[in-house]
Amino acid sequence: MKHTHILFVLNPISGDVEKDDLEIDIRTTCEEHGVKCDFFTTTGEEDELRIKELLTGQQYNAVYAIGGDGTVSIVASLLIGTQTPLGIIPLGSGNGLAKDLNIPQDTEEALHLIREHAVRNIDTLTVNGHPSIHLSDLGFNALVVKKFCEGDTRGPGAYAWIAMQEYLSYEPKQYRIETDTENFEGPAFMVTIANANAFGSNATINPNGILNDGRFEICLIEPFPKAAALGILYQLYTDSIDTSVYTRKITCTRATIYNLEHEVLHIDGEPVPTEDVIKVQILPKSLKVILPKELPEKL
Numbered sequence: 622m623k624h625t626h627i628l629f630v631l632n633p634i635s636g637d638v639e640k641d642d643l644e645i646d647i648r649t650t651c652e653e654h655g656v657k658c659d660f661f662t663t664t665g666e667e668d669e670l671r672i673k674e675l676l677t678g679q680q681y682n683a684v685y686a687i688g689g690d691g692t693v694s695i696v697a698s699l700l701i702g703t704q705t706p707l708g709i710i711p712l713g714s715g716n717g718l719a720k721d722l723n724i725p726q727d728t729e730e731a732l733h734l735i736r737e738h739a740v741r742n743i744d745t746l747t748v749n750g751h752p753s754i755h756l757s758d759l760g761f762n763a764l765v766v767k768k769f770c771e772g773d774t775r776g777p778g779a780y781a782w783i784a785m786q787e788y789l790s791y792e793p794k795q796y797r798i799e800t801d802t803e804n805f806e807g808p809a810f811m812v813t814i815a816n817a818n819a820f821g822s823n824a825t826i827n828p829n830g831i832l833n834d835g836r837f838e839i840c841l842i843e844p845f846p847k848a849a850a851l852g853i854l855y856q857l858y859t860d861s862i863d864t865s866v867y868t869r870k871i872t873c874t875r876a877t878i879y880n881l882e883h884e885v886l887h888i889d890g891e892p893v894p895t896e897d898v899i900k901v902q903i904l905p906k907s908l909k910v911i912l913p914k915e916l917p918e919k920l
């Protein structure tokens with residue numbers, strides 16, 4: 622179906638990428654194809670509320686997020702449970718969800734989606750009531766994400782630098798996890814609540830996760846000796862983390878995580894206040910997404 626009226630939500634600072642000409646390019650493309658378009662430029666303050674107002678006032682056939690995972694998350698959370706599909710023009714520093722959906726990372730190629738695409742439903746999660754579409758975690762990576770968000774420097778280099786510094790002093794934390802399939806109690810280096818596969822950094826924590834199977838995974842990296850760190854890193858970047866003896870995976874449809882040492886939590890890359898009990902539930906096929914016509918194998 623052709624989308625005749627599209628809202629574009631543009632984050633001007635994401636990924637440190639200059640986007641001054643992009644709005645003009647998109648307006649030209651839309652005009653050429655008889656598509657009416659509106660733009661909302663994020664400010665970092667009350668964006669969700671403003672976008673919600675726009676969505677209430679107009680009947681859009683599609684909403685595209687132009688930015689990184691944070692921008693995608695804001696837009697997606699407003700579209701869950703509606704008939705309006707989410708489009709992504711990936712322009713962040715990581716673009717994790719876009720990569721898992723096989724959306725072209727090249728802007729010009731991604732813009733082709735405006736005129737030619739497929740629409741599919743994917744699952745989403747609620748994590749203590751917050752929508753989560755991609756990957757959320759507790760533990761080491763959540764701490765790195767928190768420090769990254771508090772810092773002034775963006776981009777993968779800044780993330781890797783913080784990760785290296787924090788790794789030297791990080792101690793695994795205790796968790797109790799109860800799900801509808803299996804339970805776990807013990808220490809973990811990190812606990813990832815995975816609807817999708819890979820972080821924006823390309824580290825693949827859940828290689829076989831399927832975005833529309835009505836289930837999610839809890840991926841644990843258990844304590845490991847320092848000598849194993851490089852091997853784990855290699856496995857994360859070669860889609861083979863499931864072969865590690867230090868990992869454990871629980872596939873389920875609901876879970877309660879007891880965060881026994883008050884570890885930090887992030888949801889889809891955005892730090893949220895620490896909670897001691899985290900309830901996770903799946904909302905099967907609750908979000909429509911715009912994808913390239915050649916669909917990824919897993920959708």
Ligand SMILES: Nc1ncnc2c1ncn2[C@@H]1O[C@H](COP(=O)(O)OP(=O)(O)OP(=O)(O)O)[C@@H](O)[C@H]1O
Nearest residue numbers: 635636663664665688689690691692713714715716
């Ligand atoms: N105009 C703005 N000025 C400053 N900050 C903004 C503005 N618009 C949005 N933000 C902030 O940008 C962040 C989201 O950025 P986003 O995740 O889209 O890009 P990124 O961090 O570069 O990429 P990624 O998440 O893929 O690593 C949010 O913290 C949001 O509050």
